[in-house]
Amino acid sequence: MSGTNGRIAVVTGAARGIGAAVARRLGTDGFAVAVLDLDEDACAPVVRDITEGGGRALAVGVDVADEKAVKDAVARVAEELGPPTTLVNNAGILRDNLLFKMSVDEWDSVMDVHLRGSFLMSRAVQRFMTEAKWGRIVSLSSTSALGNRGQANYAAAKAGLQGFTKTLAIELGKFGVTANAVAPGFIETDMTAATAARMGVDFEDLKKAAVTQIPVGRTGTPDDVAHAVSFLVSEEAGFVSGQVLYVAGGPRG
Structure with a gap:
């Protein structure tokens, strides 16, 4: 996409799966990419793919639910890659169970990574976006936000991210920052x-x-999701904000 050269993107949960595909795609699009995951070493293959393709990338280990760790990680990205103005909140975990068997820990851990993590990351990065008068935030929701058996915690978190996204779009729009969600299906x-x-x-x-x-x-494949994210973080998508894009092979929502 045009206009992305020199911009710095942060992708959480980027060591594998959808996050890795998104990080690689943004590297191809011309972003310098901070590849964040719980295990920094696990990010190395993604970083290598981006750098071997002629891009810039940095592996950063972080627990997105830890306030200090998030602050330190974003500071490191700003120092070593540059001020980040694009954020993809992808980090997530599953702790599936039927309601009557779901433990408080299973509920809390899912909320911490998906919701608290997206809040902490967005809050930490938005300063750079507002200063630059340009920014893109994309959070990964899911078709499970519409309800899914055995996923009361995950569904609630993914639905919560949609409300979070729409609020960020309202609050940050005047600074040239868009916020959208991508909701993958299978x-x-x-x-x-x-x-x-x-x-x-x-x-x-x-x-x-x-x-x-x-x-x-x-x-679907991780690349299907990466294509959607690539559009939403592009220069050309500046008039698209507060939206939930279902990447599910058919109508949802």
Whole structure:
């Protein structure tokens, strides 16, 4: 996308899956990319892919639910890559269970990573955006925000991110900052494979069952989500804000 050269992007949960695909795509788009994940070493392959492609990237280990860790990580990005003006809140975990069996820890841990983490990261990075009078925030929601059996915690967190996104769009718009959410449907990742294992279902069988409910007739890939994020963080998407884009192979929402 035009206008992105020299801009600094931060992608959380970027060591694998959707986050890794987004980080690689933004590197291709001309962003310098801070690749954040809980395990800094796990970010190395993504950083290597970006740098070998001629881009700039930095691996940073951070627990997005830890206020001090987030502050330190963003300060490091600003010092080593430059002031970040693009943020993709992708870090997430699953702690699925039916309501009557769900523990308080399973509830809290999901809320901490998805909601608290997105809040802390957005709050830390917005200063650079408002100073630059330009910014892009994209948070990863999910079709689970519409309700999904065994995911009361995850669904509530992903729905919460939609309200969070719309509020950021209202508050930050006057500074040239847009905020949007991408809500993937069935995407082939380690996380969905783990869901299949939890359900006691073969992953291939789960994918086949999912396809029967998807109008385009296939499951999604991390690159499908990365393409959507690439558009929303582009210069050309400056009049798109406060939106939830379902990347699910058919109508949702």
